[in-house]
Amino acid sequence: MFGLRRARQTAATLVATAAAAATALVASPTATAAPQPIVGGTTTTTTAYPFMMQITDASGNQFCGGTLVAAKKVVTAAHCMVGESAGNVRVVGGRTYLNGTNGTVSKVAKIWINPDYTDATNGHDVAVLTLSTAMSYTPASYVSSSQTSVYAAGTTARILGWGTTSENGSSSNQLRTATVPVVADSSCKSSYGSDFVQTDMVCAGYTSGGTDTCQGDSGGPLLIGGVLAGITSWGEGCAEAGYPGVYSRLTTFSDLVTAQVNS
Numbered sequence: 001m002f003g004l005r006r007a008r009q010t011a012a013t014l015v016a017t018a019a020a021a022a023t024a025l026v027a028s029p030t031a032t033a034a035p036q037p038i039v040g041g042t043t044t045t046t047t048a049y050p051f052m053m054q055i056t057d058a059s060g061n062q063f064c065g066g067t068l069v070a071a072k073k074v075v076t077a078a079h080c081m082v083g084e085s086a087g088n089v090r091v092v093g094g095r096t097y098l099n100g101t102n103g104t105v106s107k108v109a110k111i112w113i114n115p116d117y118t119d120a121t122n123g124h125d126v127a128v129l130t131l132s133t134a135m136s137y138t139p140a141s142y143v144s145s146s147q148t149s150v151y152a153a154g155t156t157a158r159i160l161g162w163g164t165t166s167e168n169g170s171s172s173n174q175l176r177t178a179t180v181p182v183v184a185d186s187s188c189k190s191s192y193g194s195d196f197v198q199t200d201m202v203c204a205g206y207t208s209g210g211t212d213t214c215q216g217d218s219g220g221p222l223l224i225g226g227v228l229a230g231i232t233s234w235g236e237g238c239a240e241a242g243y244p245g246v247y248s249r250l251t252t253f254s255d256l257v258t259a260q261v262n263s
């Protein structure tokens with residue numbers, strides 16, 4: 001996706017600058033995590049996670065993930081939808097495999113992109129799709145605006161997606177999942193500097209890297225206690241030591257999402 005590349009380049013530029021000032025932050029080549037799924041994790045199914053949606057183009061090529069939060073409403077990332085028109089986007093439910101043909105394919109009646117969105121590293125990275133066809137899959141609950149304590153550092157969060165299984169790898173044909181700890185805001189700020197917008201973002205990942213979302217996972221869920229609490233947004237590379245994944249902090253956008261869900 002164009003949006004994500006820009007986000008990654010922005011982060012990379014920042015990192016190069018930060019590296020000059022603080023060499024201790026820079027992972028040595030040997031510290032680079034071995035390529036693993038989502039990166040790191042296991043295969044799973046949409047039976048286990050029925051709210052997990054593929055977002056594809058009109059030809060069926062998956063490019064992002066999304067979370068069903070009501071029969072006709074899907075939460076995803078704004079950066080996934082920039083430049084897309086509703087007529088060219090499909091949402092696929094109940095399909096564990098990218099090359100599957102089962103499940104439900106819906107056209108998109110409306111794309112709402114957070115009007116404040118400019119670039120993933122500036123925050124506001126949330127969008128809501130209104131489907132033409134209702135999905136018969138159980139939707140996920142999402143955090144309310146007051147549930148800010150769910151992001152306590154060290155809390156286990158679950159990530160899901162069909163994204164690349166290593167930084168420059170290829171997508172996973174089967175849905176994958178992994179768990180990652182929520183990272184303290186202060187720590188994420190140390191990694192990403194001013195690109196980390198604390199009000200709009202939350203980080204998750206291991207200090208040593210190795211498990212992370214990656215390209216193609218964007219828009220998909222970060223679940224905390226089984227509840228949608230974040231949206232896969234950006235990161236410097238994937239699964240790199242010292243650079244956790246960055247997720248949209250859904251408590252900040254919960255009321256905006258609810259307005260779309262009820263619209």
Ligand code: ARG
Pocket residue numbers: 001004007163212213214215216217218219232233234235236237238239244245246
């Ligand atoms: N922006 C990416 C996408 O569009 C997601 C990147 C997540 N990166 C990470 N290191 N967690 O799929």
